[in-house]
Amino acid sequence: MNSSKGTTLITGASSGIGAVYADRLAARGHHLILVARRRDRLEEQAARLHTAYGSKVEIFPADLAKEEDLGRVEALFTSTRDIDMLVNSAGLGALGPGAAVDLKMVDGLVRVNVLALTRLSLVAARVFAQRKQGTIINIGSILALMPVSGASSYSASKAYVLNFSRSLQAELGQSGVTVQAVMPSMVHSEFFGDQPAPFPEQLFMSAETLVDTALSALDQGELITFPTLHDVTQWQEFDNARILLVKSLTQGGQPAARYNQSNA
Numbered sequence: 605m606n607s608s609k610g611t612t613l614i615t616g617a618s619s620g621i622g623a624v625y626a627d628r629l630a631a632r633g634h635h636l637i638l639v640a641r642r643r644d645r646l647e648e649q650a651a652r653l654h655t656a657y658g659s660k661v662e663i664f665p666a667d668l669a670k671e672e673d674l675g676r677v678e679a680l681f682t683s684t685r686d687i688d689m690l691v692n693s694a695g696l697g698a699l700g701p702g703a704a705v706d707l708k709m710v711d712g713l714v715r716v717n718v719l720a721l722t723r724l725s726l727v728a729a730r731v732f733a734q735r736k737q738g739t740i741i742n743i744g745s746i747l748a749l750m751p752v753s754g755a756s757s758y759s760a761s762k763a764y765v766l767n768f769s770r771s772l773q774a775e776l777g778q779s780g781v782t783v784q785a786v787m788p789s790m791v792h793s794e795f796f797g798d799q800p801a802p803f804p805e806q807l808f809m810s811a812e813t814l815v816d817t818a819l820s821a822l823d824q825g826e827l828i829t830f831p832t833l834h835d836v837t838q839w840q841e842f843d844n845a846r847i848l849l850v851k852s853l854t855q856g857g858q859p860a861a862r863y864n865q866s867n868a
């Protein structure tokens with residue numbers, strides 16, 4: 605029987621990255637609340653994790669694209685379940701050219717990748733800050749830095765996850781609440797469904813490797829994690845350039861001379 609390390613709510617726990625977070629955190633002694641739409645998958649997970657680690661695992665089937673279900677999941681944070689970690693892994697791609705992509709899929713992407721992640725992060729942050737401790741792990745993507753054709757909404761949703769998580773980090777810095785943004789490259793999961801992934805195999809890592817890497821980063825206190833970035837100074841240089849650009853953008857309210865119509 606493992607000694608509990610508190611209770612973690614994991615969205616996207618029925619497959620892929622979220623399912624591996626469930627395994628690894630159960631192995632670390634966390635009690636779990638598993639959220640996804642596929643009840644059968646969650647039941648299988650719960651049984652396996654209880655057998656393997658003696659973990660207390662609650663399943664909570666919910667469609668995070670539906671307001672009523674999202675509200676039920678939010679309510680768990682103010683219930684008696686004493687949740688002290690949130691992993692926002694639920695997400696979808698809605699990939700394809702803007703002119704052809706299924707707009708209902710895009711709607712679902714915004715509701716799950718953006719709205720649900722936001723609402724759950726904010727509810728959790730308020731509860732965790734009152735207790736002066738807690739951890740929020742948001743799963744972004746390298747596509748946050750790659751506005752590319754065929755992934756307009758997805759890339760934007762992951763850029764949102766990065767900026768939103770960084771702003772939360774700034775707000776919660778002294779509160780005892782940790783916020784980690786995990787920005788994976790390509791990962792083997794059910795993300796691409798039965799479609800061939802639009803990336804070469806050598807770019808992929810297993811979900812197990814991804815989660816082990818991301819948890820190692822968290823253990824080391826790294827809160828913006830690009831698991832495949834071997835030279836972390838490149839991110840630091842990128843962000844330093846961003847800071848310099850912001851400094852230029854905030855010099856004052858005068859428009860740049862190039863926009864002066866008399867120069868036209």
Ligand SMILES: NC(=O)C1=CN([C@@H]2O[C@H](COP(=O)(O)OP(=O)(O)OC[C@H]3O[C@@H](n4cnc5c(N)ncnc54)[C@H](OP(=O)(O)O)[C@@H]3O)[C@@H](O)[C@H]2O)C=CC1
Nearest residue numbers: 616618619620621640641642668694695790791793794795
């Ligand atoms: N695979 C990759 O290459 C990469 C993935 N990511 C991100 O990782 C995260 C996990 O994806 P990954 O594990 O790869 O893909 P999977 O498709 O394997 O897992 C997605 C998870 O999200 C859940 N989910 C999807 N829609 C909903 C919904 N409406 N309500 C509740 N849960 C939902 C699914 O559960 P269910 O269907 O049972 O509801 C499933 O558990 C995503 O945010 C993705 O954007 C980031 C970088 C790379």
Ligand SMILES: CC(=O)[C@H](N)C(=O)O
Nearest residue numbers: 745746747789790795
């Ligand atoms: C790398 C990702 O976030 C995503 N799975 C994709 O590129 O399609």
